[in-house]
Amino acid sequence: MKRLAGRIILLWGWRRALVAFLAGALAVLAQAPYDFFAVCFVSFPLLVWLLDGATGEASDGWFRHLRPAFAVGWWFGFGYFLAGLWWIGSALLIEADSFAWALPFAVVGIPLALAFFYGFATAVARLLWSNDIGRIAALAFGFGLAEWLRDFLFTGFPWNAVGYAAMPVPLLMQSVSVTGMVGINALAVFVFALPALLAARRHVRLGGALAAVLVAAHVGFGYVRLAAKVEPATRAIDVRIVQPAVDLSEKWDPSVPDRIFATLMGLSAKASENGHAKPQLILWPETSVPFFFAERPDALTALGEMLGDGQTLIAGVVREEGGSAEDADRRYYNSVVAIDDKGQIADAVDKVHLVPFGEYLPFADLLGRLGLKQLVAGPTTYAAGNERHPIALPSGIRVLPFICYEVIFPDLVAVDATSAELIVNVTNDAWFGDTPGPYQHFRQAQIRAVENGVPLLRAANNGISAVVDPRGRILDALAIDARGAIDVHVPISNQAIVSSSQRRINGLMILLLFALAALTMNVRQRLRAN
Numbered sequence: 001m002k003r004l005a006g007r008i009i010l011l012w013g014w015r016r017a018l019v020a021f022l023a024g025a026l027a028v029l030a031q032a033p034y035d036f037f038a039v040c041f042v043s044f045p046l047l048v049w050l051l052d053g054a055t056g057e058a059s060d061g062w063f064r065h066l067r068p069a070f071a072v073g074w075w076f077g078f079g080y081f082l083a084g085l086w087w088i089g090s091a092l093l094i095e096a097d098s099f100a101w102a103l104p105f106a107v108v109g110i111p112l113a114l115a116f117f118y119g120f121a122t123a124v125a126r127l128l129w130s131n132d133i134g135r136i137a138a139l140a141f142g143f144g145l146a147e148w149l150r151d152f153l154f155t156g157f158p159w160n161a162v163g164y165a166a167m168p169v170p171l172l173m174q175s176v177s178v179t180g181m182v183g184i185n186a187l188a189v190f191v192f193a194l195p196a197l198l199a200a201r202r203h204v205r206l207g208g209a210l211a212a213v214l215v216a217a218h219v220g221f222g223y224v225r226l227a228a229k230v231e232p233a234t235r236a237i238d239v240r241i242v243q244p245a246v247d248l249s250e251k252w253d254p255s256v257p258d259r260i261f262a263t264l265m266g267l268s269a270k271a272s273e274n275g276h277a278k279p280q281l282i283l284w285p286e287t288s289v290p291f292f293f294a295e296r297p298d299a300l301t302a303l304g305e306m307l308g309d310g311q312t313l314i315a316g317v318v319r320e321e322g323g324s325a326e327d328a329d330r331r332y333y334n335s336v337v338a339i340d341d342k343g344q345i346a347d348a349v350d351k352v353h354l355v356p357f358g359e360y361l362p363f364a365d366l367l368g369r370l371g372l373k374q375l376v377a378g379p380t381t382y383a384a385g386n387e388r389h390p391i392a393l394p395s396g397i398r399v400l401p402f403i404c405y406e407v408i409f410p411d412l413v414a415v416d417a418t419s420a421e422l423i424v425n426v427t428n429d430a431w432f433g434d435t436p437g438p439y440q441h442f443r444q445a446q447i448r449a450v451e452n453g454v455p456l457l458r459a460a461n462n463g464i465s466a467v468v469d470p471r472g473r474i475l476d477a478l479a480i481d482a483r484g485a486i487d488v489h490v491p492i493s494n495q496a497i498v499s500s501s502q503r504r505i506n507g508l509m510i511l512l513l514f515a516l517a518a519l520t521m522n523v524r525q526r527l528r529a530n
Contacts, residue, residue: 005199008046009053017075020050024079030165031084033439037165040192047076048139048196051122066123073122077115084160085111087435094248094431121146133203134521136193141514144186151409155356158408160440163188170472173450174222177497181410182507186514187214226471233491237397239457240279242267243465244288245483248430257290261299264288267485269306276487278308280395283459286316286404286428287334294320304343310394313339316426319348331383334359336401336426338391350385351403353412390420397492399424408444414500415452421492423448423456430462434480438464446472453496470495
């Protein structure tokens with residue numbers, strides 16, 4: 001181990017960049033659908049040793065001094081995001097004639113940009129670096145801080161945060177209900193990087209003890225939480241989730257909307273199976289209705305006839321608002337609507353957090369003059385909704401809807417018993433086919449249920465549609481590309497341990513502890529040297 005570490009530390013130039021790139025790419029195997037978290041015990045020690053050798057001359061100033069460390073983190077991040085997000089390019093191939101030219105910008109450009117966060121993480125870590133366990137704490141702080149910033153800077157994109165690698169199954173998901181993603185990201189990097197101590201033999205026993213305690217706490221808490229008896233729910237709801245598996249090449253083809261609508265109606269109206277009660281709530285995916293209801297009032301009439309007494313349909317639609325179709329003030333929203341048993345739209349919630357370049361074009365006037373346009377097929381450019389609110393069902397149960405990737409933002413999906421009792425996520429992951437993307441998206445939605453302690457209902461056009469209980473267990477699901485519907489009896493209970501604000505505080509406190517530990521070791525080493 002000492003010899004390997006020495007060779008890694010002494011690497012320079014393109015060899016150092018290549019090892020950092022490969023270490024980052026290897027770490028993606030810890031994410032869904034692979035869930036091989038053991039690779040992180042290789043990737044992060046390699047990163048530590050690379051940073052051990054990433055030294056600059058202090059006399060050159062802070063920027064030049066930290067540049068080698070930043071470069072190591074940037075290459076690590078580029079490998080990580082390139083290997084973890086390559087599937088984004090699949091969306092551009094659905095209308096390849098129009099968008100294939102943008103493939104390199106999506107597949108390579110997004111990882112190039114996201115890699116700056118990990119470059120920032122390693123630069124911050126290097127500021128607090130020492131030659132003992134303090135550097136492991138510094139790396140945990142740097143990555144924890146970077147992942148927190150990735151949640152909201154530049155509209156935010158916290159996809160595949162490193163903490164998800166430590167939560168491949170419900171047993172290992174429960175800690176996030178206390179630490180939040182901020183805390184779990186830092187703790188995961190700390191534990192994954194501890195094997196780096198084996199090379200120098202300094203603080204090995206301390207590192208081993210800390211690793212044992214943290215892993216035992218992580219696993220033990222999960223075991224106790226899953227094994228604990230839950231008080232019987234006082235209320236429940238019978239739900240049907242419809243997965244139509246519509247081919248996106250036909251989605252907005254004007255010749256097929258009736259066929260698509262008939263498929264949705266048929267799956268929604270079929271008799272319940274396996275002794276399930278008639279569903280009180282039917283859930284359709286994002287933009288599942290292939291036309292505007294304002295132009296097809298007959299569709300609402302048909303829905304009113306299909307829905308029985310007390311039934312509600314929540315469907316993903318494109319909602320229009322404003323003047324005539326030719327009016328420049330006319331706005332379109334990616335929305336969900338609640339339709340009651342009379343065929344009336346009882347409520348609507350618009351998507352608040354839109355996808356840049358997919359649903360709207362940032363700096364539209366400037367980029368439009370350069371000939372750029374949004375890169376995902378659809379009927380129009382969307383406007384962002386002003387606010388999100390729960391939808392109240394006839395039973396009194398409140399559901400809080402999140403559309404597509406809104407569900408990956410922990411602070412956005414902050415649900416408590418006073419706001420809602422169910423999380424609903426509608427999406428259309430058909431853009432990405434049977435690639436790692438839909439599995440990664442589902443895993444992040446699954447974690448939101450555990451964080452908030454409430455059930456999750458998820459409807460996806462071609463999968464993964466599922467019902468997840470408050471502890472992350474999948475009650476039923478439909479696989480990728482399956483067409484069908486699932487009926488599930490969902491008990492309503494809030495099992496949150498702490499509030500969303502307390503989770504945020506806990507996570508930031510963990511970051512602070514790592515920062516203080518790293519700073520203490522760094523100062524101690526400097527004093528010893530002097």
